[in-house]
Amino acid sequence: MTQLTDLTLAEARDRLTKGEFTAVELTQAHLKVVEAKRSLNAFIVETPDLALDAAKASDARRQAGTNGSMDGLPIGIKDLFCTEGVQTTAASHILEGFKPPYESTVSGKLKAAGAISLGKLNLDEFAMGSSNQTSYFGAVENPWKKTSDPKAKLVPGGSSGGSAAAVAARMVMAATGTDTGGSIRQPAAFCGITGIKPTYGRCSRFGIVAFASSLDQAGPMARTVRDCAIMLGAMAGYDPKDSTSVNMAVPDFEKALTGDIRGLKVGIPKEYRPDGLSDEVAKVWDQGIEWLKAAGATPVEISLPHTKYALATYYIIAPAECSSNLARYDGLRYGLRVPGKTLDDMYKKTRAAGFGAEVRRRILIGTYVLSAGYYDAYYAKAQKVRRLIAEDFRKAFESVDVILTPTAPSAAFGQGEGSDDPVTMWLNDVFTIPTSMAGLPGLSLPAGLSADGLPLGLQLIGRPFDEETVFRVAGVMETAANFTAKPEGV
């Protein structure tokens, strides 16, 4: 029998239904891994007691026949989702000790579906980062190792690095992530798992600590396409408490996995093959195109001409919004307070002590681009470019059904690498940011290994609210890729 921690969500769900094991057994098995893999630093807070209580309640529900779609399945919650009574920090010192008296809509929906949370997962501070090295609670280690240097600690990507590492290391079966510019997809690619950022508005943002409100979107991270489909079904849906959530029915995403993509047209954007793209990544991409062809789809070269401006545009809009969103962390009502002689003095001391370097950098950039005299040159112009980027995609989707690109320009890199140059770090999200700017669904799935034995991901981008086509194509690619590699020690 496969180890309980090696099951997919779908398998565990079906076997729980058959009564082959209980939710308590499943939870206990995962809690053991959580303990064993603690050195990865994937969790900020572990909640084993709450998890076991919840598992018992789940088993009782199953007995009573009132179980939900994810009943008894152990997951992790990115520590950006507010969880009632459980510390929520956004991996920032400024929120250390904060226990929200309320639950985010998405984590609440998952709990209502019966999922068992094992705790709160590490991330880049306020979700700002691409390597999970900006967390106040320490960097997260990727469970994967380079074959050439198995001792070197690699980053799991970010910002949902704790989520990706925990799922890859079998600590949890799946985890919530959030994605602002690639924060689900890039860590999924780095850790050899699957993750989808759904269309902006598909999941409620209520109760998620805000980074950049017009971009932030929650999504599932799991080990298979089907698992992502199951979990997104439990997370998604209109929420009257979020004015930007969209009032649309949530389809049965699992049903979209028909395995049939004959006749579909797959866009291959020519601008996504920059000079510096690694050969390995290019090779995996070409391989992906071949798989789709073999399954009866047709690759079509498309142009997304404004892609080259996406990164620069993103680094105006996201910091602008973050500079305003993070103004509430002032030491007055919750979280860290460093006393000062005056109110301004208290603000300065609290925020200097509470925020890390990357967060401070982005607040400064955002404050600058919104300030009088610079607004038009930066923020207003960036919004115009953003519309052009979205328009590129809209036009492309007139002739294709889905778009295939690499997820990240490279495989996971070593901890400490590139952290002295923020701009190089930002380049990690060059393939994921345009999708975010356009609010489109984007899924990353593992497609192969680098020569050094590290996972490489491919990204599928869909039309607004057409996650179903994305899942359908991803399902076919997953079968073709047959990605069975696991990190060391799993």
Next chain:
Amino acid sequence: MAYIIQGDTGDWEIVIGLEVHAQVISKAKLFSGAATEFGAEPNTQVSFIDAGFPGMLPVINEICVEQAVRTGLGLKAKINLTSVFARKNYFYADLPQGYQISQYDQPIVGEGELILDLPDGGTRTVGIERLHLEQDAGKSIHDMHPSKSFIDLNRSGVALMEIVSKPDLRSPEEAGLYLTKLRSILRYLETCDGNMQEGSMRCDANVSVRPVGSTELRTRCEIKNVNSIRFVQQAIEYEARRHIDVYESGGEIRQETRLFDSVKGETRSMRSKEHAHDYRYFPDPDLLPLVIRQDFVDGIKAGLPELPDDKKARFMAEYGLNAYDSGVLVAEKASAEFFETVAKGRDSKMACNWVMGDFFAALNATAKTIEDPPVSAANLGQMIDLIKDGTLSGRLAKDVFALMVETGKAPAVLVEERGLRQVTDTGAIEAAVDAVIAANADKVAQVKDGKTTLLGWFTGQVMKATQGKANPAMVNEMLSKKILG
């Protein structure tokens, strides 16, 4: 009524624009479900949204939108079907989010107008620049502890309408008339209670001066949060004089925000333009543009009450009142309704005189309100009926009215109880007249010699003898017939 200030170098005029913050009447706040009632215990009407907790999101309250549109329509203003909420960013202890959600370049209401009712019965139209919706901040309390400040977030997130006038006002009096009229319209519309003491209507005044005849707009100063109409007028007067003194001594006015000190009666600098906040306005990404439909606007329009200007015109046409009286009567919806109840089916001039005269005097004297009046409109109307049918003379009516104020009883009851009915019985009046004539032969002679003004004295004596109940017209007639033949 040009308002001119004489300076050493010549005559000056004032240019004033007013920004009024009017608290929207609504049960819940602009973006949260928390209650808005005034006077609750501190921090008892605060949702996590109002307190700026992590992950909290604003959701627009439709009632507040409706109230803003209703107010816009009351100001005959353009309603913008698409408007945008923006964040105004600044740090302060009573601003939990670190920004105020307001409307910046796309307000819900555009240009409109407001008509001033001048004391001479004339009118003057003042332009409205815009009206936008925004959140109120909380309240900082600095006098409860020697070194700490206390914060009450009950007000945080309450909906305000900021109503901005064009710089069309030219005197402290006009500023006062503007505020009075605006408050009247808001109360008619029931969109703001207009209570300046409780802070539900607050005013900032933008003041500049210029030589009479000039059309330039000179540097203005903004005087913040003045909490009564009288203080607004005082602040403007002081500020204008200050500007003139600065200019005439060769100085320049700096653009700045000033505070009015009502104890000293002066304004003083709060912050200069150099230290002004850079609010970094940008569209709030948590809120989509606010799009309303024309039929939503039309529905509100159809339900608008008759507003003061229309009512005033109708009072002049329907009741034959002059502009001044009409203006006074319609200033408050309740007094207009009171008057109409009294005037319905009666002599409207007489109704107007009684309401504007004895009734308003009684209102002041008893410190009662029009909603809980010292004399009900029905009783006052009945009293007028008693005058018309001859039961009461004007003089008796004054007495009866005073008793009505004192006892709250109906006039007919008082007439019966106290025997205050006017005497129209010729025999009784004649007896009294004869008695007075008989007792004052010397004065009769004087009247006969041509001193007819003494007739009034005779009337008074007869009225006194009848305890004021004799019909004065009958007394006069009988006296002149009997003395002058």
